[in-house]
Amino acid sequence: MRNLLLSFTLLVFSCVTFESKQEEEDNPSPISQNKTELDFREFIGMDYFMDEQHSYLGFKIKYFGFSPVRGRFENFNGTLFYNPEHIEATSVSVFVDVGSIDTGQDRRDEDLKREDTWFNATTFPIISFQSSEVILYEDANFDLIGDLRVKGITRTDTISFSAPTAISRDWAENEQVDFSGKFTIDRQEFEVFGGDFWSSIMENGLTQLSDEVEIELDIHCRRADYTARFNSEDSTSALVHVLRDVKEANRLLLEDPSSDEKLNSWTMTAIGRTLNEWGEHEKALISFGKKLEAYPEKHSTYNDIGVTYLHLGDNLAAKMQFEKSLQSDSTDSRAHEYLRLIRRMVND
Structure with missing residues (x-):
């Protein structure tokens, strides 16, 4: 009986240890929080621009609780300072043209831009994001924390990025690097809504249009050398x-x-x-x-x-x-x- 209890105890301990190690692997520890040994003067003349023609700045929202509707913004300008040896020193500014929204349906796009509803692009033509902090993880993934401004309302959000690609060169010797990230916002916090119907509750307890919006980013950046x-x-x-x-x-x-x-x-x-x-x-x-x-x-x-x-x-x-x-x-x-x-x- 004693041997049986001992075996059972060892089995439980092994399972707990395995789960703890698995949790550590799934949730790598941060290794830096915006602290860097980099001399910021090294960034002078080393800025990258975001190539909107080869990038994707998109979003996904659930319609009637289940069906995802996707869209993107075609026009934006962004600049970043980036050093692969000092990712924690990364700094980004992005300005998005709300009028360039594209959901694949002209009528819906015009409605989203219409005055006094949704994005109200006439009064608030720009969405902006400026970073303030970087949290780098052991697996080279990182979080970019900053101020997101939509319809004149600014909130602090965190964008989770996977490890950037290695820097390569194109035919013109431009340095290039790609970033992929995502985050979720609550559209109601930025007063992005289109009337009572879209916020009404259905029988299943869900709203006609989800409050949560998933933001998807695939950004191609270049620097002329x-x-x-x-x-x-x-x-x-x-x-x-x-x-x-x-x-x-x-x-x-x-x-x-x-x-x-x-x-x-x-x-x-x-x-x-x-x-x-x-x-x-x-x-x-x-x-x-x-x-x-x-x-x-x-x-x-x-x-x-x-x-x-x-x-x-x-x-x-x-x-x-x-x-x-x-x-x-x-x-x-x-x-x-x-x-x-x-x-x-x-x-x-």
């Missing part, structure tokens, strides 16, 4: 021909200032950013200044000038340039992220 582009040895690639044009344009812009030839905006941007990567920051300022003269409507040039001033260590001059960019477009995510970076550098 101009140094790598110029170091390309593939003389047969189309890229090399582009680079030769840029080098010639650089000669016209900086060595022959009397030239009346007007360069296109993209070329002038490439020249300035390349000069910055080569450490020729004073020349980069000249380049971006000439671009601003030639294309004053390109407010993004202020961002490039701001980045150049950061390279030169002049945070105040940089801040003024990013603020000028926001005067033209208050949803410029790159300007927002760099202003946040300046604050992080000052407070570090």
